[in-house]
Amino acid sequence: MARRERGWIRDWEPENPHFWESRGKQIARRNLLWSIAAEHLGFTVWTVWSIVAVKLGAYRFSTDQLFWIVALPNLVGSVLRIPYTFAPARFGGRNWTVVSALLLLVPTGLLSVAVSDPRTPFWAFLVIAATAGLGGGNFASSMANITHFYPQSRQGLALGWNAAGGNIGVSSVQFVVPLVISALGLGAAGLFWIPFILASAAGAWLFMDNLTSATSPFRQQVKVAGAGQTWIMSLLYIGTFGSYIGYSTAFPVLTKTQFPSVAVTSFAFAGPLLGSLVRPIGGRLADRFGGARITAWTFCGMGAALAGVWSGLHLGSFPMFLVAFLVLFGMTGLGNGSTYRMIPAIFVARAVRIAEKSGSPAAVEDAPLRGRREGAAAIGIISAVGALGGFFVNRSFGTSVQATGGAGAALLGFGAFYIVCAGLTWWCYLRTIGSRVLPNFATARV
Template sequence: MTVLTDPQQGRTTSAARSAVKGGRWIDDWEPDDADFWARTGRRVAARNLVFSILTEHLGFCVWLLWSIAVLNLQSVGMQLSVGQILWLTTLPNLVGAAMRIPYTFAPARFGGRNWTIVSALLLLIPCGLFVYAVENPDIPYWALLLIAATTGLGGGNFASSMANITHYYPTDKQGLPLGLNAAGGNIGVSVTQLAMPPLIVAFGLAAVGWVWMPFILLAAAGAYFFMNNLRGAASAYTAKEMIAGCKDRQTIIMSVLYIGTFGSFIGYSFTFGVLITSQFPGIKASDFIWLGAFAGSLARPLGGWLADRFGGARVTMLDFLLMGLGIVAVAVAVQAGSWPLFLAAFLFVFVATGIGNGSTYKMIPAIFRTRAMQGVDAGDAAAVKSALAAARRAAAASIGISSAVGALGGVLIQQAFRISLESVGGIGPALAGLAVFYGLCVALTWATYLRKVHIGGVRMSLAQAGV
């Protein structure tokens, strides 16, 4: 057993104790203790955050691999319809959404360091299968679909990474590290879409699979040597709490809103290149496809900051209004055949999705904290501590569920575009449906969080209570 001591006082304290067993297991971790955080916690947490971001980033890079590959399948002799191409980008999203539920539990079950190593190495599977597929262009379409589906493993990394890093930081200091963790992952979408086209030109389509392998091995090695497992994180939430969370009204509402924000971001990221090609055949989609995800990723921390300053519910409601207006502008651009307006409007929508990702993610802990503290005597320290602990567990379960449902929303958006293109040869009906959906999200946000109700005997909105 290794015990960390106070270097100035030369004594061991409960807050400073960090017993490590079995290869980097930490038994005692108390980030909310200011003494422990200043002396030991900040440094260890930052080290774990760095490699968590790296692995999550690579997960997104691999997850979006087919979004750029489908634009170049003809170069290896594969002739597919628009519908078949959209299915190749839809299945990774579907699998990625499903993987977020088990990945949420994995760090608590196996240890954050251990699962980061495993989740990184699993990314070698879709990369290797991609190389095999493009080097065998006569492969059956069903096999191609299965190979594309394996990239969904990268989509699960977000859930496990966020669930793990949450426990490393003090309650009042989680905003920035979680924002950096999320943005570092999201920006992997644009890295794939920006870096791959010149690589394909220079080395062929198979390079899209080969290029990530050394970085994946580097990330796994970094996690092995520099990350830790937190023994106490295993009690953060249970499967029973996750099941209960699925039935919780607030979790259901936030899942719908997260479909509108993250579902839109990932759905548009997967389909942006196909939409450009179908609506503006003269434009080289690979030159512009990366811009949307890049803009949305950079806007995510801004959404969190705005939510801190003005309230998550207010920012989210306004954001959905802007998303609806942006989609209307996209529809106008398509009708007018204006490429500059189409690009500008879609980038505006991407920015709005990023802001909404940040604001909705900030709402969830506030909602459960506000609910848990109703009727609790603020002067009863034990009751307050118990209520906040329960709120944190409920919020963790809700975040896992919402992140999975949100990613699933991306599948719905992709399918909306596929059906629209196959049915009428254009994306007008899909855009109209999305505009209506964003309008419904505006109404849902107002009715749930901004409309005044009785809270603790006082007539006020949840937004006024801190949501």
């Protein structure tokens, strides 16, 4: 049985079937629930400027300036994901969830300051919007923590639900904030979330747990930065999650500039919601068929959807543009789930292979736990680099619109990148012929 001492659980054995069925899964589900609540609010705060930006007409910012405002939180959030990943192993998953939730009070309070005075300069908006990046860091710490609670066979679905619950925060903010602004004014777009933030911090403190088995020295954690698999998966995650968060924050501004007569705030939430809801499906499909196979097909689907988006813009057809973008959001959601399922599988397989080469029975026995710890650390680096895609998507749209008046150049670049990602997935994780450069993981059920 798991022993709980002052918020810390010892003797955690999720791979033990008897332990898991008798007590483990109930504890894991409780931690997953409150992790989702805190992460949901993190995404809400992280992306709140995607809606606020389209309501800043009184400030007369250019399209490129608006894309800068929605891009900076993505940049800051991606950088913060690296220290946030290591925090649960250093301070405990429950403890860090409480701290990271309370930090969200900073950007929500400052948002009301920024919009309270019509004389607020552009540089002040950039600084204040950048603090919303605090919400972006929550994802990395949450995922790195939850991966320790579940057995390998349930990683895809558990991580999928955890991530989906957070991702839905994007659609929540894009659905709720227009209503809040209409009823209470622009300043309430941030203040509205404060009671929910306090409630999630209290719930995490009362009902979550720290795992002693998840603690790991910092030096041991950062070793994964030298693993080639960390950077391959980082690139793939730029293509999936980077696309999801980038399109989520760029879509309202892009639609407003390309289809001015459309009331974008009435349906902007639909795409992020779809992408969030299908993320667990991507994880479940990865559990059954292998994450690499689902990821490769996802990149192909994303490329096809981009062609539909381009056609809608070229023909001036908003219905075609919207439907294609919804398909694109759905593909990013599937890819988010499948790529995250690949990470723990890759690092467990990697740790086992290294241990087997050493010839030490003790090393082979400890390899799965070591692989789980390395995978949790890799999640932070991968999610940080992947989130940079959100910044690049917004800046690509802004630059394309400013230089050419349209988004075609940006879409062409995205399509070329997806082709590269699909090829890389096949080369590293699906082909059956061994590689002298990188080990092949096709037989490891990646």
